[in-house]
Amino acid sequence: MxxxxxxxxxxxxxxxxxxFEIITEELGDMPLIPGTEPIVKRCIHTSADFAYARSLHFTEGAVEHALEMLRNGASIVTDTQMGRAGINKARLAKYGGQVYCFMSDEDVAGAAKAGGTTRAAASMDKAASLGEPLIFAIGNAPTALVRLYELIQEGRLRPELIIGxxxxxxxxVQSKELILSLKDTPSIVARGRKGGSNIAACICNALLYMLD
Amino acid sequence: MxxxxxxxxxxxxxxxxxxFEIITEELGDMPLIPGTEPIVKRCIHTSADFAYARSLHFTEGAVEHALEMLRNGASIVTDTQMGRAGINKARLAKYGGQVYCFMSDEDVAGAAKAGGTTRAAASMDKAASLGEPLIFAIGNAPTALVRLYELIQEGRLRPELIIGxxxxxxxxVQSKELILSLKDTPSIVARGRKGGSNIAACICNALLYMLD
Known part of the structure; x- marks a missing residue:
């Protein structure tokens, strides 16, 4: 050199x-919820942003429920091709699940145009029609979270977990608070403006690595 | 509701x-280098992190040179499938370029194992052998930047732009400073720990949207 x-x-x-050693050192005595540490640390690993130690909100039992569902073959729906690219699909397939992303589907584009909504929102309707256990990993579109909220309120969808x-x-900010206002929907939400497809994928991967 | x-x-x-209106408002009178504003703002748009207004470093003339090369059909090499997924490939193809990611290639895995290095570093060697005008968008692996530095020092590669x-x-942090120490290599570097495949892709897209 x-x-x-x-x-x-x-x-x-x-x-x-x-x-991960460096992250653990720098977190010091920051209190983390027991059982959520691998997820919080992987978000920091993905972003180099320690703000996730404070912004991540977990509903009670969400992680345990998600792990059980993944172990039983639940699939993941995401709102970007980047999110799909980042999720460890081989690990997910080992348990029987797959990753869906409907954003590039022609029927979704058509439904969005007809309804004056976004493709992300329309793709949540398509996911709701699958009728199988699903984890939603939403890293880009607040309109997807708003549509999930509506589908749940209407009784048309019951997600196993929403990663918001x-x-x-x-x-x-508002779309995340809407998800947190749902009483019976397990969720992992990064409060505030920050997040991303990379964070959505890394939370999925953190859960998958916890299974082993 | x-x-x-x-x-x-x-x-x-x-x-x-x-x-973008909100980002411009909140940036207020923060000084940005003329001609780099669309890139800085898109990084903030992708991350909701205003730290990029201070951390992004542009070598002189890097943006203009990259735009000229993209207009003439330069291709992009990236170090993750997520980065590849995020780059607007249709827009790039309009000018004649394509996105390469060699991370999943068997010959790269073999070379990395044989050389005791990472697949990211080995994939830079593969890129160097292409012999065509290339922009490197590195959002994940510092070892890729270190290898690019070595290849350039050895006179085996002359990138049109490194997005580090x-x-x-x-x-x-060190790998980014290595790239900035190169005298004749145009670069856009986010100094410090932060960045990501999403940031790499969004800088490529910001450049592509500036062409229109």
Whole structure:
């Protein structure tokens, strides 16, 4: 190296473990809810943003229920192709589940146009018609969360878990609070503006890795 | 709605424009480098993290050069399938470019194992062998940036642009500084620990949207 920049010597297979060590060190005595630590730490690992230690909200028993459902073959619905790309599909398939993303489907585009809504919202209707145990991982579209809220209120859908982590500025904060206002829906929500498809995928992966 | 949560009324087609309005408002009189504003704002749009207004570093003329190369059909190499999923491939193809991601290639896995390195680093070697104008969008692996640095120092690669935005805790900060130490390589780098595949993809998309 011709510069004075010093690289830490870490073997490829040890980079992730070393990262989690640093995260644990820097979290210090920050109180985390028992049983949620691997999820919180993986969100920080994915974002380098310690704000997730405070913003992530877990409804009671949500993690345990999600783990049981994944173990029994539940599938995951996500609102972006990036989210789908990031989820460990081989690990999910091991238990019988798959990842659905309907955002590029022509029928969804048509339904959104006809209804004056977003493709993300219309894709939640398509998911509701599947009639199977589903975990929703929403990392982009607040309109998807709003539509999930409506479908649940109308009794047309009962998600096993909603991962509510859209990112942004228009109705993002409100859509997350709507999900948290549901009494009987297990959820993991990043309160505030932050989140993303990467966070949605990493929460799914954290759950999958907890199964092993 | 049975709750007191109030949603802002914004038409689907207007959500992005409204988001950029809010970002511009909240940035206030924060000084941005002329010609880089659409990129900085899109990073904030993707992350809801205003830290990018301070952390993004642009080498002189990097944006103009990248736009010229994209217009002439340059392709993009990225280090994750999530990054590939997030880049607007239709827009890129309009100018003649495509997105490469070699992370899942068997020859890359073999080379990484043989060399005791990461697949991300090995995939940079594969990219160097293409011999065509390339933009590198690195959102995950600092080892990819370190390998790019070595290939450039050895005179084996001359990237048109390096988007250096890996996220994390092990050698992330250092790998970005290595790229910034290169005198003749155009780069856009998010200094510090933050970044991600989503940020890598959104910088590519910001460039593509600037072409129209």
């Amino acid at each position: 011709e510069t004075h920049i010093e690289l830490e010597k870490v073997l490829p297979a040890e980079i992730e473990a070393r990262s 982590v859209p990112v942004g500025f228009v109705n993002v | 049975e709750t007191h949560i109030e949603l802002e009324k914004v038409l689907p087609a207007e959500i992005e424009a409204r988001s 935005v890996p996220v994390g805790f092990v050698n992330v």
